[in-house]
Amino acid sequence: MDTLTLPLLLIGVVLLVFGADFLVRGASAIAERLGISPIVIGLTVVAFGTSAPELAVSVSASLSGNNDVAFGNVVGSNIFNILFILGISAAIGGLAITQRIVRLDVPILIGVSILTYVLALNNLIGRIEGAVFFAGLVAYTTWLIRASRKESALIAAEYKKGVEEIEGDVKFSPMLWQLGLVVVGLAMLIVGSNFLVESASDLARSLGVSDLVIGLTVVAAGTSLPELATSVLAAIRGERDIAVGNVVGSNIFNLLGVLGLSAVFSNGGVRVSDDSLTLDIPVMIAATVVLIPIFWNGFRIKRWEGFLLAVFYVVYVVYLVLVNIEHDSSTMVGFASTFVAILVALGFSVAGYQGWRQHRAAQRLN
Numbered sequence: 001m002d003t004l005t006l007p008l009l010l011i012g013v014v015l016l017v018f019g020a021d022f023l024v025r026g027a028s029a030i031a032e033r034l035g036i037s038p039i040v041i042g043l044t045v046v047a048f049g050t051s052a053p054e055l056a057v058s059v060s061a062s063l064s065g066n067n068d069v070a071f072g073n074v075v076g077s078n079i080f081n082i083l084f085i086l087g088i089s090a091a092i093g094g095l096a097i098t099q100r101i102v103r104l105d106v107p108i109l110i111g112v113s114i115l116t117y118v119l120a121l122n123n124l125i126g127r128i129e130g131a132v133f134f135a136g137l138v139a140y141t142t143w144l145i146r147a148s149r150k151e152s153a154l155i156a157a158e159y160k161k162g163v164e165e166i167e168g169d170v171k172f173s174p175m176l177w178q179l180g181l182v183v184v185g186l187a188m189l190i191v192g193s194n195f196l197v198e199s200a201s202d203l204a205r206s207l208g209v210s211d212l213v214i215g216l217t218v219v220a221a222g223t224s225l226p227e228l229a230t231s232v233l234a235a236i237r238g239e240r241d242i243a244v245g246n247v248v249g250s251n252i253f254n255l256l257g258v259l260g261l262s263a264v265f266s267n268g269g270v271r272v273s274d275d276s277l278t279l280d281i282p283v284m285i286a287a288t289v290v291l292i293p294i295f296w297n298g299f300r301i302k303r304w305e306g307f308l309l310a311v312f313y314v315v316y317v318v319y320l321v322l323v324n325i326e327h328d329s330s331t332m333v334g335f336a337s338t339f340v341a342i343l344v345a346l347g348f349s350v351a352g353y354q355g356w357r358q359h360r361a362a363q364r365l366n
Helices: 007-036 040-049 052-062 066-095 101-121 128-148 152-171 175-205 211-223 225-239 240-265 273-290 289-297 302-325 329-366
Strands: none
Touching: 007 040, 007 175, 007 225, 040 052, 040 101, 040 128, 040 175, 040 225, 040 240, 052 066, 052 175, 052 211, 052 225, 052 240, 066 240, 066 273, 066 302, 101 128, 101 240, 101 273, 101 289, 101 302, 128 240, 128 329, 175 225, 211 225, 211 302, 225 240, 273 289, 273 302, 289 329, 302 329
C-alpha cells in the first residue's frame, strides 16, 4: 500500500462534498430558468454527469481486457445506487416520488435490466449489442427532453416556489455562472471519485480481494460516490426530485451508456462471468423491481424503508466478501438473507398494492 493512499482518500471525500453541492445548486437553477423540471434535470444532466466516473473506469477496464472490473462496476454501481444511495437519502427524511418516475422511468430501467440479463446469458455483451444499448440511451434522452419542454409552462408553475426558496441566491445570477457551477461540480466529482477508487482499490488488493469483488464493491461504490454525495445533498436541500432522478437516471445511463460503450470499444465485447449471472445481475434486477411497490405506497420512500434498503446492501457486500474468502458461514448468510429478502419483498408488494388501489380510488373520485 502506497503512502499516498490515505491522503488521496481524504482529498477525494472533500472534492466529492463540494462538487456535489456546486452541481445541485447549478442544475436546479438551470432547471427553473429553462422551464425544465428538476426530475428531468436529475434524470439527465445530473445523472449522466455523476456517472462519468463509471464510464471512464469501465471503458478503461474494457480496453485493458479486465472484463470483471468493467462489468462488475456497472452492475455493482446500480445495486449501490438503489439500495444504499436511495436508502441513505430516504433515511435522512423520506423521499417524495413523482408519478412519472413510477409510470415511465422505473419500468424502463426494469426492462433494460432484464434485457441485460437475457443478452448476458451467453456470457458476452457483444459490440453490436453495445451499439444498440447506446442508441437506446440517445433515444431515451431525446424523448425525455422533448416531453419535458412540451410541459414547460406547467412545470415552471409547479416548481417555481420551491426553487425560489432553495436557490434564491443562484436564480438571479447569470446563466454562465450557473453553467460554471455545474461544470466545476462535475470536474470535482470526477477527480474526487478517481482518487477514492484508486486508493480504495489499492487497499482492497493489499487484502487479497478478487477483481470481480473489487469491481462490484470498491470500484462500484467509489465511482458511485458522486451520486451518493449529490443525492444526499439534494435530499438535505429539499431537491428530492433531483435526488431520486439522479439514481434512476444514473442506472439507466450505466446500462445503456457505460456498458454499451464498454462493449463497443472492447476487443470482442464485454465478457460476463457465471457468478454475475447467478448472483449479481439477479440482485440488481430484484433491487430495481422492488422499487415499484415501494413507490406506489404513497409515492414516497419512508425513512424506515430507506434504512432497510441500506441494510440489505451491507448484507450483500458482507456475503460477497465471505464467498470470496471461502468462509464457512457464507452459505448460512446467503440462505438467511434470501429468506428475509423474500419476506420483505412480499411485505413491500402488499403495501404497494394497497397504495395502488387507494390511488386508483382517489382518481375515480376526482
